[in-house]
Every structure is written in structure tokens, then in C-alpha cells.
Amino acid sequence: MDFLQLSNITFAMVNPIRLLPFLPLALGASTAKPTADHCTSFGASLNLPNTKVLHTTHLPGNQTFSLPGADSTCDQSTTAAASLCRLSLVVNTTTSSQVQMELWLPDDWSGRTSVVGNGGLNGCIDYANLNYLSSYNFAVVGSNNGHNGTGGAPFLNAPEVITDFAWRAIHTESDMVKEIVKRYYGKKQKKAYYVGCSTGGRQGFKSAQDFPEDFDGILAGAPAFDFNHLLGWSGILSRYNGAPSGKPIIGKELLAEVGKDIISQCDMIDGVKDGIIDHPDQCIYRPEAMLCSETKKDLCLTPQQAEVIRRIFEPIYGMDGKLLYPRYEPGADFGGYATMTFSGDLFQYALDWAKYVVYNNTSYTGSDYGLQTIAAADALNPGNISTWKQDLSAFSTRGGKVISYHGRADPLIPSGNSARYYDGVVRTMGQSKVSEFYRLFMAPGMGHCGGGVGADMFGQIGRLQTGIPKDKEHNILLALIDWVENGKAPEQITGTKIVNETVEAQRVHCPYPGKSVLLKGGDWRKAGSWKCVA
Incomplete structure (x- = not known):
């Protein structure tokens, strides 16, 4: 297989096709806030290799809109809380495969980029996390992972589509969002993040294992690694x-x-x-x-x-x-x-x-x-979908941080598998080294990525953050940012259980192999009654 690279974007091509030249940066060195006019003109003039822009729309914020043409098994509508530029495009990853992407570029940009993952076998863009990350001023990209819908039929006799699903879609998105923000805002990102759960969790670890330069911080929930098993x-x-x-x-x-x-x-x-x-x-x-x-x-x-x-x-x-x-x-x-x-x-x-x-x-x-x-x-x-390499030295050496989390009542992917992987990394690299860059938080009573009877809300994914405090103690995304950018590793995360818009219980979730223990005489519904012990 040939690998062709231009600027930051790498495409694996079975039969290379003609690559178009890059345009100069759209905003030069300007730091002015992008306008709605800039958004629409940017999409119309964007010229990238093997890429077709489908549409570009500026959204004013707090807007819910339908998604015409979306596969019937995927979201049919979504919400954009932030004022942003919505850019939809298709990238040909080979002559027989392509990835459809959406980039949400907020008017107020933090300088951070993020890629969001997928779930199951699906080719559904994760709009909930596009909304979530852009509301925190990330420039964020999600994709159909190389095919449409939630079933496996598109994989039939299609090895390149399988490769997109296994790793190439996420790697291409990582390159694409970095190149596009450089053009759109006139400056490169400060830090690059990844957010996903389930298959999305596996995608995050795949990046850490095989593409350690892609992300500075990875938030990977209930990872579907050891995929074949x-x-x-x-x-x-x-x-x-x-x-x-x-x-x-x-x-x-x-x-x-x-x-x-x-x-x-x-x-x-x-x-x-x-x-x-x-x-x-x-x-x-x-x-x-x-x-x-x-x-x-x-x-x-x-x-x-x-x-x-x-x-x-x-x-x-x-x-x-x-x-x-x-x-x-x-x-x-x-x-x-x-x-x-x-x-x-x-x-x-x-x-x-x-x-x-x-x-x-x-x-x-x-x-x-x-x-x-x-x-x-x-x-x-x-x-190469297994995603079970346990040497993360390259990711660690360049300063990357990964936070994983897993519900202890997960009916689809047992949390014991996350413990098994973590233990394997420790055997490979040593506990002291692993503690410098990798945390696994177990959440008792939580189901798959969220839900269940436990304290399941701690800012991990877009649909599970409304109503919790927006700080690093209660929001695992903010805890990851603090670790990446300020060097402060999270020692615990407070989870919240909300029922009928009322906080029913809170408790601390602890880094594995530690566990949360109720203090003598404490009320199990209150976070202050719990402490982490080794």
C-alpha cells in the first residue's frame, strides 16, 4: 500500500489519485472572530486532496435542526448549542472507500481540537458529542466511520471499508481537523483531544497504540478493545x-x-x-x-x-x-x-x-x-482491529494522557476487560510509568457508557452532562484537560445520579486499582461520605 502525505494530511491509497494543491491559510495570522460570511465563503473555496465539500452553514447557536438524508438507523435531528460553522464533507481514503465527516467550528474557539468516535459497528456521526465538545469551544469533527448505518452489510467484500472502520477514519479525521482549523482560524491548534465510548473507546486506544502523535489527551469509555474476542x-x-x-x-x-x-x-x-x-x-x-x-x-x-x-x-x-x-x-x-x-x-x-x-x-x-x-x-x-497492544510507550513519551472509565454494571462490555487491559499495560511498562499518563476510573452501578442505578453522570459524553457542575471535580473531560494542560492528574471524579431533574446521590469514582469506600456512619448518597483507598 502506498502512503501519500501532504502537509498534515495522510491518505492511504490503493491506487493513488491526483492530489489537489493546498490553498494558503484562509485568515493568515488574523485572530479575529470568524463571521457567518467567512464560514460560507470558506466552505465554497476549500480545496483539499480527495475531498468534496457537501455543504457549509453558519448556525447562530441554540438551534435544533433536522438531518435530511441521514440513514434511518442514525440520528434524524440534532442541536447545536454554540454559534458555529458547520462544515460537511466527504474524503476519499482510497479509490474504493470514503469517509463522510462533519466539522463544527465554533465562533469562540478555545484553540483545542477534538475527534469524536462511534459506537457498535455503526456509521453514524456522533452529533451529541459534536454539540457537547463545541459547547466547550472545541473545534470538533465526527464521521460515519467509512459507511452508513448501524449494521455490518457495508463490510461485505470491502476490506478498505473495514480498514476505515478499524482505524483509518479516526486517523484521517485527526489530520483533517488540524489542517482545517489552521486555515479557518489562521493558526494551529494548541492541543488535540479525542472523546468516545464503546467502539469509540476502542478507537481512542487504537490511536494511542498506533498513532501516538494524533492526540494529546484521550477520553475513552467502556473500550471495545480485544474486539474479535x-x-x-x-x-x-x-x-x-x-x-x-x-x-x-x-x-x-x-x-x-x-x-x-x-x-x-x-x-x-x-x-x-x-x-x-x-x-x-x-x-x-x-x-x-x-x-x-x-x-x-x-x-x-x-x-x-x-x-x-x-x-x-x-x-x-x-x-x-x-x-x-x-x-x-x-x-x-x-x-x-x-x-x-x-x-x-x-x-x-x-x-x-x-x-x-x-x-x-x-x-x-x-x-x-x-x-x-x-x-x-x-x-x-x-x-488489524483487535486493539490489544499493551505497550503505550510512544504515546507516553510524547506527553499524551489517557483517561478511561467503565461502568461496573455494563451489560455489553464487562468492566473486567478494562481492568485486564490496564493490568497488561502495567506489566509491560511498570506501575510508576503508567501512573504518569493513564487513569482508569471504575463507576459502580453504571451501565454501558452511562445509565444504571449508580452515579453515572460525570461529564463523560454529551447526553450525560446536563445538570452536573462544570468543574474538573465533577466533569471528567475537564479533568483530562487539566491533566494535559496543567499537569494535574485526577485522583478522583465525583459522579452524580439525577432522577427527575433532582440529584438523588453522588459518590467518588476512583482510579483503578483503588476503590471507593464508605466512611463509617456516612450517608452513601453523599459524595463526602466516600473516600478512595488503594
Whole structure:
């Protein structure tokens, strides 16, 4: 593969196409605030390699607007709180692949840039985080990750599209936003950031692993790294509960009852009766307590169902006996996102990845999904997507900082996998070195990227920040900025639980392997009652 580089922008081209020359900086050395007229004329005259501008619009702020032409599985409308220039464009990454991007360039620019990630297998632009970051005066870019929609069909016989999804879209966005802000504002960025959760979390770590120069600060939630094994684990859990028959061995109502029983068995392990299992690794659940009997005939487990539950709460090992993936964590909700796994159908992302990527077989049903499917994905590692390198020396050496966070009640990606990765980095680099640039915050009771019964709001993503204080103690994004720009590493983050616009509880979240402990006589609903201990 040939790599062609002009200025800050690098494109991987299978068959290089003619590159257009760069224009001089649009504003020269000017520091004047951009105007609406400048926004529209800038888009009309923008001339970048392999790039087509779709539209340019100046938005005056606090505006909600529709997104005509958006895939039906993606956002159909969004809001822009800040006054900004909205620039939409398409970049040809190769002759057979392209990435659609949106750049939001605020009139009041902080000098910071950000790239925002994606979720699942999706090709949906993350408008919530475009709005969130631009409201903090970031010039921010998001993309469709090289394809449209939330399914895997666009990957069929399309290796370059898979490569965009695996890493190239984010890397290209990083280069693009830096070049465009230099032209639009007449000066380069001061610091470059990345924000994402789930697949977005994996994308952030992929950048730290393979493109350490791209970002100064990375905020990566619930990372979907060890990607092939994650999807394999999800598919196998689906199989345990009857997939792909469409008829779950344990139905939704009974699973909910199991969830209640898990809390009753393990809630008090941490000494606090709050409906939260702080440390699910300490919970050894006994489904036998719910076995049917002469006196218990409703919402109870048959021996077969109890065995299904027991298998769900066990790690998965490969055909060679080595650990493939940690277990589903006790305390994770069996409703909501978990229905993607336990509905009786094969977890959709696992099926799509096997069908359209691993096997390239549109008739594949998943009826034989198992360890051999994971082995096939490992052998292929499409687009080098695994994202499991544990030497982050290059990122650390150049001064990069990464903050990761993970809900301890995550039903889609167990937090134990984030702990496993962190421990691997420590084994590779040493604890003292890792502490200089990498923090992992565990959030008890929080679900996937947010939600759940725990204190799930701490400024991590756009839809989960309204109503919390805008300071580095309560907002993990601001804590990352403070670490990158002032050298002050966060020692704790205060999470907030808001119900019906009222603060129900707060508690501190601590850097792993530390944990939050309730002070004797303290009220678990108050942040001051908790402290971090090693």
C-alpha cells in the first residue's frame, strides 16, 4: 500500500489519485472572530486532496435542526448549542472507500481540537458529542466511520471499508481537523483531544497504540478493545440462551428476577445496602437459590436454566485453554442493552461481523457460532482491529494522557476487560510509568457508557452532562484537560445520579486499582461520605 502525505494530511491509497494543491491559510495570522460570511465563503473555496465539500452553514447557536438524508438507523435531528460553522464533507481514503465527516467550528474557539468516535459497528456521526465538545469551544469533527448505518452489510467484500472502520477514519479525521482549523482560524491548534465510548473507546486506544502523535489527551469509555474476542463472547452468550432460534431458554421476565436475586445475594459484600454491587469480581452468584420446587413454581429456574446462568457468569476460554474474555459481571442489568445478547437471537454485531467480515457469507445464520468463529476472526484480524497492544510507550513519551472509565454494571462490555487491559499495560511498562499518563476510573452501578442505578453522570459524553457542575471535580473531560494542560492528574471524579431533574446521590469514582469506600456512619448518597483507598 502506498502512503501519500501532504502537509498534515495522510491518505492511504490503493491506487493513488491526483492530489489537489493546498490553498494558503484562509485568515493568515488574523485572530479575529470568524463571521457567518467567512464560514460560507470558506466552505465554497476549500480545496483539499480527495475531498468534496457537501455543504457549509453558519448556525447562530441554540438551534435544533433536522438531518435530511441521514440513514434511518442514525440520528434524524440534532442541536447545536454554540454559534458555529458547520462544515460537511466527504474524503476519499482510497479509490474504493470514503469517509463522510462533519466539522463544527465554533465562533469562540478555545484553540483545542477534538475527534469524536462511534459506537457498535455503526456509521453514524456522533452529533451529541459534536454539540457537547463545541459547547466547550472545541473545534470538533465526527464521521460515519467509512459507511452508513448501524449494521455490518457495508463490510461485505470491502476490506478498505473495514480498514476505515478499524482505524483509518479516526486517523484521517485527526489530520483533517488540524489542517482545517489552521486555515479557518489562521493558526494551529494548541492541543488535540479525542472523546468516545464503546467502539469509540476502542478507537481512542487504537490511536494511542498506533498513532501516538494524533492526540494529546484521550477520553475513552467502556473500550471495545480485544474486539474479535468481545464480539465472540457476545455471540457465545447469546448461544447459551438459545440463539439463533429466536426462543430464549430464559425469558425476559425471569432474567429480571435473576437480576434481583443477584443483588439480594451480593449487595452487602461492600457493606452498603444501596442496590449496587461495587466490586462484581467478588460476587459468586448461586443460581441454585432460584431453583423451582414444590413451594416455588413461579419465576423460578429449572436445572437447565440454572446451568445457563452459571455459564453466563463464567469467563470464556479458547480451544487452546487460554482466556479469551472475562465473564458477564453480576449486577449488570438483564434488560435494556442486555436484550441484544439474551433475546434468543444471536447478538447482532457478532452475527454481522461473522457474516460480512470473517466468512464473507451472506447466508451465514450463526447456528454453529462458537469458539471456531472466534479463532477464524483471530486469524484474520480484519483491518488489524483487535486493539490489544499493551505497550503505550510512544504515546507516553510524547506527553499524551489517557483517561478511561467503565461502568461496573455494563451489560455489553464487562468492566473486567478494562481492568485486564490496564493490568497488561502495567506489566509491560511498570506501575510508576503508567501512573504518569493513564487513569482508569471504575463507576459502580453504571451501565454501558452511562445509565444504571449508580452515579453515572460525570461529564463523560454529551447526553450525560446536563445538570452536573462544570468543574474538573465533577466533569471528567475537564479533568483530562487539566491533566494535559496543567499537569494535574485526577485522583478522583465525583459522579452524580439525577432522577427527575433532582440529584438523588453522588459518590467518588476512583482510579483503578483503588476503590471507593464508605466512611463509617456516612450517608452513601453523599459524595463526602466516600473516600478512595488503594
